[in-house]
Amino acid sequence: MQRIVVLTGAGVSAESGLSTFRGGGGLWDDHRVEDVATPEAFARDPALVHRFYNERRRKAGAARPNAAHHALAELAARDDIHLTLVTQNVDGLHEAAGARDVIHMHGALADALCAACGHRWPAPKVMAAEDPCPDCAMRATRPDIVWFGEIPYHMERIAEALERADIFASIGTSGRVYPAAGFVDHAAARGVTCHGFNLDADEIGPVFDHHHVGPATQTVPAWVATLTS
Ligand code: APR
Numbered sequence: 001m002q003r004i005v006v007l008t009g010a011g012v013s014a015e016s017g018l019s020t021f022r023g024g025g026g027l028w029d030d031h032r033v034e035d036v037a038t039p040e041a042f043a044r045d046p047a048l049v050h051r052f053y054n055e056r057r058r059k060a061g062a063a064r065p066n067a068a069h070h071a072l073a074e075l076a077a078r079d080d081i082h083l084t085l086v087t088q089n090v091d092g093l094h095e096a097a098g099a100r101d102v103i104h105m106h107g108a109l110a111d112a113l114c115a116a117c118g119h120r121w122p123a124p125k126v127m128a129a130e131d132p133c134p135d136c137a138m139r140a141t142r143p144d145i146v147w148f149g150e151i152p153y154h155m156e157r158i159a160e161a162l163e164r165a166d167i168f169a170s171i172g173t174s175g176r177v178y179p180a181a182g183f184v185d186h187a188a189a190r191g192v193t194c195h196g197f198n199l200d201a202d203e204i205g206p207v208f209d210h211h212h213v214g215p216a217t218q219t220v221p222a223w224v225a226t227l228t229s
Contacts, residue, residue, distance in 0.1 A: 001082050002227075005158075005165040007183055008087045008094070011172020011199060014042050015217045016063040018091055022174050023200075026074055027056075035115060038147050042115075046129035047143070053143040054126050057109040060091040061125070068171065068216035069097035071224040076100065078228060084161035086154075088173060090145055105152040105180065111144035118145055152179060162186050169195040169223070172216050184208065195223065 010020035021027045035041050036052040054146045067075075076083045087094055088105040092110050094102045097188040107113075112131070119135035123143070131141040146152050162168070167185035174182040186195050188207045196208035199220050204211045212219040 001080060002166050003082045003084075003161075004075070004167045004169065004227075005084045005086065005161045005183070005187070006075075006169045006171060007173065007180055007182070008072070008085070009173025010040070010070050010089060010172045011174075011197075012072075012087075012216050012220070013063065013089055013091050014172065014199075015066045015068070015092075015215060016093055017061060018063050018093075020172075020174075022176065027050035028142075033148055034222050037145070038149055040149075042129075042142055042147070050127050050129060050143070053075075053109065057123065057125065057143075059126075060109050063091065063093060065093045066217045068220035069093050069099070071221040072171075073098040075224050075227065081227065084158075084165075086161075086180075086183075087157055088177070103154045103158060104145070105154055105158065107143070107145040109143065109145070113142050113144035114138060114147060115140040115142045131166050138217075147175075153186065155179065158183070159186075163190070165192050167195065168192050169197065170208070171197040172199075173218060175205065183191065197223070 014020055019027050036049050042049045073107040085099055086105055090107055090109045110123055111120050111142050112127055114133035116138035117136040119133050121134050129141055130139045132139050143190050170184055184207055188194050194208045195210045196204035197212040198204045199215055
């Protein structure tokens with residue numbers, strides 16, 4: 001059985017109409033990370049942080065998975081392939097395409113987190129810090145998003161999957177944020193075949209054995225077809 005680890009970034013959801021972070025019109029063009037995506041930002045102005053994520057939750061809820069999400073869900077469903085699908089995205093579109101057991105290393109817009117007790121529950125459409133925690137009743141509700149300066153989720157499970165992978169693929173990420181940006185180096189050091197997928201050829205580093213340049217809705221289904229035919 002082939003063991004494949006796939007890492008996705010914002011580029012895989014771009015053709016579903018969701019903004020990426022960097023490059024023209026990215027989220028970080030309109031918002032400063034230090035205002036909306038750090039624990040300090042939340043402590044300073046929770047309402048501003050919630051406005052930012054409530055708007056992203058609204059847009060993600062209106063978005064539909066695209067051909068890249070569906071191709072990866074098809075891969076995940078194969079009995080002859082063991083796929084570990086790791087995403088930096090928080091939009092839930094992999095699950096909307098039918099993928100199961102997706103590893104959300106940066107959290108998910110679909111969840112709320114109690115900053116007081118760590119309880120997690122399904123996010124309301126519009127979240128506010130004053131929402132009482134269903135478990136401890138404290139009013140310290142935050143988006144279940146891993147902010148800059150916080151530790152990504154599921155790192156042990158991801159490291160284990162990388163240790164056992166035969167193939168690694170990185171799809172639609174600028175490779176600017178660690179630890180995700182280092183996954184390919186770890187895989188390459190083990191001699192694993194590495195596939196890079198990006199709209200922009202310059203964003204696929206030389207460490208990748210195969211460069212799939214173009215929109216993910218074209219390059220990812222084409223690649224999956226080579227694995228499943
Ligand atoms: N098909 C393939 N790649 C695309 C497409 C597309 N249709 N559209 C854009 N891309 C590529 C861009 O060229 C870019 O390299 O997707 C990448 C998106 O990069 P970023 O906007 O930096 O997003 P990402 O890499 O996911 O960011 C990583 O940074 O801000 C944090 O937590 C946030 O998870 C995020 C992390």
